[in-house]
């Protein structure tokens with residue numbers, strides 16, 4: 005049995021389960037019209053083909069295959085499917101304990117990088133939220149239509165500049181002999197130039213910068229939907245400003261906050277371009293490690309395993325946060 | 339000094355800081371695009387030059403990357419709008435458990451890191467094209483990148499289209515049916531025209547998202563090169579003001595596009611106002 | 627006359643809720659037929675079943691004698707005018723009207739010609755190439771009618787088409803609808819919760835309440851011979867005087883009410899001792915001469931003079947309010963507020979019905 009067979013079988017299960025559920029739902033709603041009667045052959049065919057190709061070919065099969073691959077050894081093509089091609093946990097063991105020849109008890113290099121990435125991403129998400137929230141609130145509740153238009157325009161500009169260029173601009177700004185050090189030295193705040201790049205400060209600032217807008221727009225939409233009178237009423241009742249934000253605006257904007265934070269965290273933890281451009285020599289970001297499994301070591305099964313570890317961690321964290329906040333997936337994916 | 343005055347000062351101070359943070363780095367980069375030193379230098383300005391732009395437009399590798407990016411962007415836009423539309427329509431025809439299950443499947447690509455999508459596409463299609471016997475034609479960076487990006491861009495498109503679809507007035511569809519239209523005719527004559535704005539904006543978003551994507555692309559692009567991957571390798575090798583020049587071009591294009599969009603929106607609003615006034619006049623005349 | 631639409635034991639349910647109970651009904655060819663009833667009584671549901679958007683859970687719908695089971699709305703010879711009109715905003719007025727012909731494969735020049743002819747009939751020719759959003763409410767209404775007529779349906783179904791218009795326009799459109807119906811000669815089925823509309827336009831009316839058809843008849847029949855308490859109180863104004871039947875003879879009966887024994891025609895089948903209500907319309911009440919015979923006494927607690935008519939609000943001491951409408955010219959002097967009056971009526975103008983749930 006080669007890797008693809010497993011993939012086909014697993015995918016078929018996903019699809020069969022879907023049709024089974026559809027059938028089950030239809031039995032409970034007998035008045036619903038049949039799919040092809042509802043859409044006709046041409047449109048019906050298009051719908052099935054469109055959704056089928058999208059979900060099966062570009063999403064489910066690749067994902068399943070990757071999972072399957074992560075449980076294999078790296079083998080030369082001639083041996084794939086041969087007797088040596090057995091299922092193994094080695095790639096995950098590698099992540100936890102290092103290679104079999106290593107003397108350390110745990111694979112500290114990778115684990116440290118992994119946990120640092122997750123932890124720093126969380127911290128950066130919170131910082132990004134703190135920076136974005138006042139602006140989102142201002143745009144939604146205070147700004148006049150004219151001001152709002154200008155603000156939106158200003159926000160849009162950096163949005164379509166891609167990650168590489170954004171990171172590049174921070175490199176210019178924060179290089180050892182760059183503009184920022186020039187200013188800081190010029191006004192005498194520091195004698196020695198600060199090593200923003202080597203200390204990963206530039207990396208963190210740029211990651212935060214890159215995801216500001218990802219955070220602002222969901223926040224803005226959520227706060228915008230709140231009736232301004234509620235806030236006025238609370239103010240009339242003498243509620244202090246922090247109380248209003250904490251207990252009136254934020255609970256109402258919870259889906260927006262959830263959506264902004266989730267996206268921001270995912271994109272920060274999964275960032276590739278920014279660490280590539282700004283990561284110092286002792287950068288701990290996890291994605292370059294995954295990249296190296298692929299295109300330095302050419303050990304695809306191991307790369308797949310590392311990618312899955314990252315994916316699982318992200319999913320676990322996002323779902324935990326959603327659970328804690330009492331939100332549903334449908335509320336944040338809008 | 340009253341509290342209101344203080345608050346408004348704090349707000350202004352915050353806004354200024356925020357936008358310095360947001361636009362400052364880009365402005366600084368923009369300056370280096372016009373400064374003569376061959377290392378991107380902001381200060382001192384040693385002389386103004388357009389050399390870096392000239393070099394940019396003669397840079398074969400970048401132009402090649404741009405071409406690939408546009409090809410990929412257009413393909414992704416077409417594919418994703420088509421698949422996202424199908425996805426949204428199927429969603430409206432499901433209910434109960436199958437709907438939740440389906441929703442989870444179509445939204446998942448948005449929540450999966452691009453790097454994972456890129457990797458899964460490459461590993462799967464290497465073997466899959468192998469058994470199809472089409473490795474030489476299909477297994478190349480451009481095709482793989484299109485596939486990898488489409489998986490999540492389609493989700494974006496679907497969400498945009500779904501949002502508009504939820505405002506669709508079912509009696510429109512019923513009216514067409516009642517007049518004798520078949521379901522495919524309803525689809526063509528009523529639903530598609532209604533969805534047109536959402537299709538256009540999701541197509542635009544798809545193109546732009548594809549154009550600036552790096553995370554999935556860097557894994558899926560193999561030996562080909564898009565503008566972003568060319569940029570990434572350049573930036574990795576060292577700094578060079580042509581990159582600043584490119585960023586400047588993109589920023590200017592963004593501003594122009596945003597302004598044009600704004601202008602179109604205003605024109606649309608004005609037209610709607612005119613129509614409204616005309617209708618009021620008619621209504622008044624009718625009651626005489 | 628042949629039957630246009632026939633409902634046989636039609637029942638419509640949504641889950642466990644029954645929106646329309648077993649209903650039998652014949653609607654004749656070429657008549658203007660109205661369903662009249664309060665909001666939520668199942669009118670739209672019944673109409674959607676006739677046009678094919680909802681399948682009945684039981685029973686048969688026949689159009690032109692043909693069983694419609696399994697036949698989709700696009701294959702039925704009906705055309706529906708939606709409550710919100712549902713005009714296509716992305717098409718011009720003429721394109722809207724021609725749409726039904728277009729999907730039937732009628733050639734471009736012919737369908738344009740036919741659309742223009744219809745637009746001419748509803749006086750919209752100058753607006754043929756405008757967008758729908760540029761039209762006024764009344765014009766939209768007429769586009770919807772022209773669009774539905776373009777497919778030459780056997781039956782035109784209208785779901786409260788005038789409810790969105792203001793009063794003056796509504797009056798005008800009533801006349802126009804009636805004229806159109808007489809001109810094209812097809813069956814119109816009209817839904818409304820406005821009794822004025824139903825009485826004014828229809829050949830026959832079905833009064834509906836909570837998923838049941840309570841009575842079918844001409845406007846006159848419904849108004850003067852209501853068959854149920856619901857109809858009597860929903861259509862037109864009625865004074866309700868509840869009591870117990872004390873005598874029945876020759877189609878007349880006497881009800882013992884707290885105001886005394888009152889007589890009226892028998893409107894249902896009941897026996898002596900049953901609870902019943904006597905209904906008498908305000909315009910049937912007359913002032914009795916002072917000291918003369920009267921049916922009951924009441925005190926005037928409200929008086930509104932409206933030219934040819936004068937309305938009196940009466941306090942009889944019962945829970946229900948009473949009212950009387952007088953022709954001003956028949957009275958030399960009008961009573962004053964607070965006056966104690968004797969009132970009488972011709973027992974033939976009053977009707978005794980089984981006490982039912984009061985109208986919603």
Ligand SMILES: Nc1ncnc2c1ncn2[C@@H]1O[C@H](COP(=O)(O)OP(=O)(O)O)[C@@H](O)[C@H]1O
Nearest residue numbers: 640643645663664665666667668669670671672
């Ligand atoms: N699709 C449906 N599902 C469940 N209940 C419905 C549906 N359509 C109508 N109903 C219910 O049936 C009843 C009759 O509705 P309708 O026919 O619209 O009344 P109306 O006489 O005002 O037109 C209402 O109580 C309504 O809530």
Ligand SMILES: [Mg+2]
Nearest residue numbers: 666669670709
């Ligand atoms: Mg209704």
